[in-house]
Amino acid sequence: MGDAKVIQIFPAIDLLDGKVVRMRRGEKKEVITYSSDPAAIARRWEKDGADCLHIVDLGGRFSEKGNNVKALRSIADAVKIPWQLSASIEDENAIETILDLGGVQVVLGPGSTARSVFVKKALARFGGSLSAAIDFREEGLLFEESPGRTQENLQGRILNLHNAGFRDFVLTDVTRDGTMKGPNVELLRNIDFPQDSSFSLAGGVSTLGHVAELQKLGSHSLRAIIVGRALYEGKLRISAVQSVLNNPC
Helix, strand or coil: CCCCCCCEEEEEEEEECCEEEEEECCEEEEEEEEECCHHHHHHHHHHCCCCCEEEEEEEEECCCCCCCHHHHHHHHHHCCCCEEEEEECCCHHHHHHHHHHCCCEEEECHHHHCCHHHHHHHHHHHHHHEEEEEEECCCCEECCCCCCCCCCEHHHHHHHHHHHCCCEEEEEECCCCCCCCCCCHHHHHCCCCCCCCEEEEECCCCCHHHHHHHHHCCCCCEEEEEECHHHHCCCCCHHHHHHHHHCCC
16 A cells, blocks of 8 residues: 555446435435346446446345345446445345455445444454445444444444454545435544555545545545446546546645
8 A cells, every 4th residue: 555556546336226316325215226237337437438437236134035135236236336335234245245246345335334243253254355334424433233332433333343353444425425415534544554464545526625534635545436326416537536636746
């Protein structure tokens, strides 16, 4: 992770009931449907020069019989560029299925990473093929679907998951996700990432100015910016984002 490392752009493909959607602030009641043909969307982003696809299964627990598996297979068959899948994973067979389909990385959702015994076994078997998803709010506190859990902040979760064995993280600012209001650069500037870690960021990026702000963070760990709504609605072009990332000021 030297100074010459180039940050990549990962277009997001969120799958719900086999369709490509986007949610605002993680709310399923605020769903925008963009396409019923996920493979066509994947080919579009590949043609536009995407480095990798960030696919999200919003259908709950991942299984071979899930609503989004057919869509995932169609994407895997449609493109040659790398792709990763973020999902709620509950067993090692699910991870194996995703990797067998061609995924280069499996991103374990927050509920999955909370299961310490499963995490230990999965990391021992799949190691660097696994990333940990962390959903957080504006103030740096974690976004938890289980209100009874002890509140933890972003910095603490990163360090705890790093100690568990994860070296790559996918961070989503849920309060900005799908809003196009820009990333929380100030918060990220104050996060201490372990030297041997990397992370991708999702949430709010919609202008080249936002991209430049993240580039100027100078974080050795930032490996990718995940962009969704801004691409689908024509606010950003992949080539323009790459131009900023490849030519830092």
